[in-house]
Amino acid sequence: MNGKVIVTGGTGYIGSHTAVELITAGFEVVIIDNLYNSDISVLDGIRSITGVTPKFYDYDLCDSQKLEEVFGAEGKVDAIIHFAAYKAVGESVRKPLEYYRNNLTSLMNLLEAMERHNTTALVFSSSCTVYGQPDTLPVTESSPVKDAASPYGYTKQAGEVIIRDTMASRPGQKAISLRYFNPIGAHPTAFIGELPRGVPENLVPYITQTAIGLREELKVFGTDYDTPDGSCIRDYLHVVDLAKAHVVALKRLLGGENKANYEVFNLGMGKGVSVLEAIAAFGKATGVRLNYSVTGRRAGDIEKIWADPSLANRELGWKAGISIEEAMETAWRWENKLKNKKS
């Protein structure tokens, strides 16, 4: 056993894939999730892959009493990986205070609990959204953090600052913020994957739901951008690659290999892929023809962004290697599995 890790948001999309990788790497995983945007059945998926059902607390991190209960019951906790947060960009524009209250209160409660219970390591789920529309590409960790496009984005920027300042005041503690680019795909076993509630906002679940007949057609939000084919460019990486980065980040902190007590890493493939190229990759990977049409731009969309992941490659010894075709294929396998479950 490598140690005990609390994974907040561990029944969510990235959290569940990370729980699997942590268990596989020999960690004891304790999940806290209020199931606001995830399903308890994810625990069965984790067990099917790993043979282990992680300990689970259906608690809201905004309730610091509940957090005390978890630490009281669990004893020594070596580290926390903090995923739990609201994450819908559009919704955050409509409900900014809910986003600020939920995402920041939960983080501050966790940081306070870490100090009380002498948990020394934290990995934080951050986002490339902190860069806004960068002036130069690819973006490195020292690219300027610009105005975020949404309250959601500001909660990630503020979250990073809160952690940085807290770590600066606590010599015995350390944290890493991981800035994800666009995670896609599902576990190759199709036991876990992305479970969007209602109409998906993100591209890949919208593609797979359209291909399976749940949605009529995919709308491509704009082909009049200043990009080679006119559609927006992102850096899509497979969720299992992303999950593995959390394990190496955690080992870096627990093994004392960190170079500062607060570090930041970009996690991406380092390759820009347009929306039209992503659609083509889906067709190539699955042989399924996708019904799509071009519509107007989506408010708040960034034209193009992709990562320079060389710091993570070098310092974490981590590299995203799963191709976009494989990612599309696993997303499609998962969509089919969901359909079979329902019927």
Ligand code: WQD
């Ligand atoms: C990708 C591209 C759309 C849907 C996401 C998260 C954000 C942040 C980064 C975590 C864009 C286009 C999409 C559709 C389309 N992650 N698209 N038709 O906007 O990069 O942001 O990743 O912090 O929170 O939301 O990802 O998957 O929504 O869009 O044409 O129906 O696909 O315009 O260019 P995005 P996305």
